[in-house]
Amino acid sequence: MTTTPLRLYQVGTFAAGNRLLDPSERTVQSSADRASSITSGHRACRGCGEALAARVVMDAAMRATGGRLVTVNATGCLEVFSTPFPESAWQVPWLHSLFGNAAAVASGVAAAMRATGRDDVRVLAQAGDGGTVDIGLGCLSGMFERNDDVLFVCYDNQGYMNTGVQRSGATPAGASTANTRPVGSGIGNAFGTGKNLPRIAMAHEIPYVATATIADLHDLEAKVTSAMSRRGARYLHVLVPCPLGWGSDASDTVRVARLATQSGLFPVFEAEHGTVTQVTPIRRRVPVEEYLRLQTRFRHLFTEPGRPDVVAALQAQADRDIARYGLDPEEES
Amino acid sequence: MRRQLEGSLAVADTVARCRPRVVAAYPISPQTHIVEALSELVASGGLAPCEYLTVESEFGALSACIGASAAGARTYTATASQGLLFMAEALPNASGLGLPMVMTVANRALGAPINIWNDHSDALSQRDAGWLMLFASSNQEAVDLHVQAFALSERTSLPVMVCMDGFVLTHAVEEVDVPEQEQVDAFLPDFHPRQSLDPDHPVTIGAMVGPEAFTEVKYLMAHRQLRALDEVSAVAQEFESAFGRTSGGLLQPYRTDGAELVVVALGSVLGSLADVVDELRDEGLAVGALGICCYRPWPFDEVRDALRGVTDVVVVNRAVAVGSGSILGQDVRLSAPRGTAVHDVVLGLGGRPVTRDVLRRLVLDVVTGRVGSDSLTFFDLDHDRAAAELARELADTVPANGGGS
Ligand SMILES: Cc1ncc(C[n+]2csc(CCOP(=O)(O)OP(=O)(O)O)c2C)c(N)n1
Ligand code: SF4
Ligand SMILES: [Mg+2]
Numbered sequence: 071m072t073t074t075p076l077r078l079y080q081v082g083t084f085a086a087g088n089r090l091l092d093p094s095e096r097t098v099q100s101s102a103d104r105a106s107s108i109t110s111g112h113r114a115c116r117g118c119g120e121a122l123a124a125r126v127v128m129d130a131a132m133r134a135t136g137g138r139l140v141t142v143n144a145t146g147c148l149e150v151f152s153t154p155f156p157e158s159a160w161q162v163p164w165l166h167s168l169f170g171n172a173a174a175v176a177s178g179v180a181a182a183m184r185a186t187g188r189d190d191v192r193v194l195a196q197a198g199d200g201g202t203v204d205i206g207l208g209c210l211s212g213m214f215e216r217n218d219d220v221l222f223v224c225y226d227n228q229g230y231m232n233t234g235v236q237r238s239g240a241t242p243a244g245a246s247t248a249n250t251r252p253v254g255s256g257i258g259n260a261f262g263t264g265k266n267l268p269r270i271a272m273a274h275e276i277p278y279v280a281t282a283t284i285a286d287l288h289d290l291e292a293k294v295t296s297a298m299s300r301r302g303a304r305y306l307h308v309l310v311p312c313p314l315g316w317g318s319d320a321s322d323t324v325r326v327a328r329l330a331t332q333s334g335l336f337p338v339f340e341a342e343h344g345t346v347t348q349v350t351p352i353r354r355r356v357p358v359e360e361y362l363r364l365q366t367r368f369r370h371l372f373t374e375p376g377r378p379d380v381v382a383a384l385q386a387q388a389d390r391d392i393a394r395y396g397l398d399p400e401e402e403s
Numbered sequence: 404m405r406r407q408l409e410g411s412l413a414v415a416d417t418v419a420r421c422r423p424r425v426v427a428a429y430p431i432s433p434q435t436h437i438v439e440a441l442s443e444l445v446a447s448g449g450l451a452p453c454e455y456l457t458v459e460s461e462f463g464a465l466s467a468c469i470g471a472s473a474a475g476a477r478t479y480t481a482t483a484s485q486g487l488l489f490m491a492e493a494l495p496n497a498s499g500l501g502l503p504m505v506m507t508v509a510n511r512a513l514g515a516p517i518n519i520w521n522d523h524s525d526a527l528s529q530r531d532a533g534w535l536m537l538f539a540s541s542n543q544e545a546v547d548l549h550v551q552a553f554a555l556s557e558r559t560s561l562p563v564m565v566c567m568d569g570f571v572l573t574h575a576v577e578e579v580d581v582p583e584q585e586q587v588d589a590f591l592p593d594f595h596p597r598q599s600l601d602p603d604h605p606v607t608i609g610a611m612v613g614p615e616a617f618t619e620v621k622y623l624m625a626h627r628q629l630r631a632l633d634e635v636s637a638v639a640q641e642f643e644s645a646f647g648r649t650s651g652g653l654l655q656p657y658r659t660d661g662a663e664l665v666v667v668a669l670g671s672v673l674g675s676l677a678d679v680v681d682e683l684r685d686e687g688l689a690v691g692a693l694g695i696c697c698y699r700p701w702p703f704d705e706v707r708d709a710l711r712g713v714t715d716v717v718v719v720n721r722a723v724a725v726g727s728g729s730i731l732g733q734d735v736r737l738s739a740p741r742g743t744a745v746h747d748v749v750l751g752l753g754g755r756p757v758t759r760d761v762l763r764r765l766v767l768d769v770v771t772g773r774v775g776s777d778s779l780t781f782f783d784l785d786h787d788r789a790a791a792e793l794a795r796e797l798a799d800t801v802p803a804n805g806g807g808s
Contacts, residue, residue, distance in 0.1 A: 163604075221620055
């Protein structure tokens with residue numbers, strides 16, 4: 071008989087709604103009076119990380135603002151699966167304009183609230199990685215630079231999922247997507263491309279930048295709460311596995327997200343005014359391979375003859391970030 | 404109060420009196436003076452409470468206006484030319500979502516070749532974007548139309564573009580009566596949006612609509628646009644009673660009674676055109692002019708009525724639809740009563756002056772049959788220069804045959 075060794079932290083601090091916690095530390099989701107900002111019945115795929123993140127983010131923001139919240143949504147999976155006319159999953163005021171302008175639209179909403187004496191109403195903008203790091207970057211940078219009172223949340227599933235899984239500026243090297251197939255000697259998405267939006271956001275020296283994943287909902291909620299306790303431009307980058315685009319099992323969404331952090335490929339941290347102020351240490355460091363192997367978008371790296379060089383290069387990226395952010399307590403000398 | 408004032412400053416001053424709550428704009432000639440003046444007013448507190456957003460692009464400007472309008476604030480922006488095209492994706496979004504806002508377009512040519520001077524290519528290229536489009540013929544009218552535009556926009560819940568000729572109007576200094584604050588306040592009630600982002604009454608704005616309802620949504624948009632014709636007339640009439648002068652409305656006919664030939668035009672050429680009409684009437688020619696103030700929605704019936712009994716219509720097009728002909732001309736043809744000869748003429752592109760002399764020559768050339776009605780005429784074209792270039796191109800492409808050796 072095989073047994074899975076029990077790791078206490080999995081049911082301890084990580085799980086939402088844990089009864090062992092002091093009530094003040096319990097998650098928003100564990101509360102019966104959570105806002106349920108996005109109701110069930112929407113059309114996201116099974117195991118969608120973005121749907122989970124959006125619900126947690128919105129409910130936490132609703133609690134933090136006492137329900138005085140308006141949200142702006144870029145075009146993308148979240149928008150499409152939540153509002154097929156005449157249905158809407160949104161229990162909060164929600165505005166969708168275009169793919170690339172969510173930050174500017176949100177700035178306009180915030181300006182209107184201020185000018186009409188309603189600045190108790192807070193603004194939260196949401197977009198996928200495409201709507202954030204690519205087509206929406208101009209408007210987003212403008213919003214950062216003006217320090218508009220908006221929390222911008224990027225749900226990073228590392229590709230244009232809504233249009234059929236093409237690469238974005240957030241797609242990792244080595245990933246196969248609909249327009250970066252590993253044909254011939256190709257490896258899939260090339261090294262040396264892509265953008266690190268949390269660092270770009272930090273370069274704007276805005277009050278608050280944070281990263282999070284759906285593997286740690288407690289941390290995600292805490293970061294939304296922290297963000298909503300501040301004014302000015304804030305940015306939250308959430309890693310959200312996409313079973314359809316990543317080729318991972320729908321039941322593995324949380325596991326994949328956790329392995330992304332535990333391998334060092336996705337550093338989880340907070341920064342204020344351009345300086346990192348807090349990092350979430352890795353609990354059990356794993357080789358990147360453990361993360362990559364769960365996803366068919368990386369399958370070509372492991373099918374004969376395989377691409378150990380690419381896996382090694384990805385490992386080197388993870389190692390660099392582990393050192394850069396000080397993610398591994400064991401490594402601290 | 405009547406003042407000697409640059410057109411842009413008169414418009415900025417008027418917009419300020421309309422009490423916008425959010426202004427977002429990106430600089431482009433010849434719109435800059437308007438938004439510079441507004442930024443100064445906001446900075447000095449003269450417009451409080453108003454937020455001025457210095458955005459990173461025109462796309463950002465219009466997007467911020469979309470957010471602000473959806474949140475229930477009176478909203479204003481201004482642009483021209485390339486800037487209007489940079490907004491293109493957001494233009495039908497604002498109208499499709501039914502968001503009131505006012506935008507000044509300081510009309511300017513579209514590149515390439517890049518050209519900062521006046522024509523109507525920019526606004527006319529966006530004629531189907533679902534905005535109401537008003538054209539000012541003078542700086543006084545530009546001022547008045549802005550007051551009317553806010554009223555119109557908020558009553559119809561549609562965005563309104565006020566077009567004024569770049570440089571010719573924006574940079575012209577002349578005497579203008581900028582309405583007093585109390586007058587504007589009396590004319591323009593506080594903005595009460597039809598729908599707005601409000602935590603007490605959550606709404607979903609901008610849902611995805613599939614084939615089962617999209618046609619109906621578009622039909623209703625088309626219907627609402629046409630219904631706005633009545634509002635345009637009504638607002639212009641109310642303006643006249645409140646301010647004691649005529650401005651705006653659908654059409655501005657000038658001596659069309661008994662006219663056999665009528666020149667149709669948009670914008671600032673209407674002033675010179677009226678002078679030419681007077682001149683030619685004195686000389687015994689039965690001519691008139693028809694100014695189109697409301698270009699979108701297009702006043703089909705009113706234009707048809709205005710042209711009834713006219714034998715020749717001359718359309719002054721200050722834009723070309725490359726590959727098909729004219730833009731304004733096409734609209735006029737739709738409305739011209741059967742049997743009317745429509746002389747479609749392009750002139751005044753990219754800042755080429757449309758003087759009284761040019762207009763006079765145009766009318767006389769139509770009268771003498773030099774300008775036909777079966778094709779598009781580039782009236783102020785330097786034929787020699789164009790012909791030389793065409794000949795050169797021809798020589799380049801045709802292989803030399805039997806050139807001798
Ligand atoms: C201007 C414009 N270009 C392209 C598209 C097509 N489009 C819609 S959503 C999308 C990708 C969305 O990707 P992302 O922002 O990462 O969101 P996701 O669907 O992955 O959550 C694209 C390319 C569009 N709607 N508008
Ligand atoms: S494609 Fe991916 S992001 Fe989109 S709904 Fe499905 S799982 Fe979610
Ligand atoms: Mg994506």
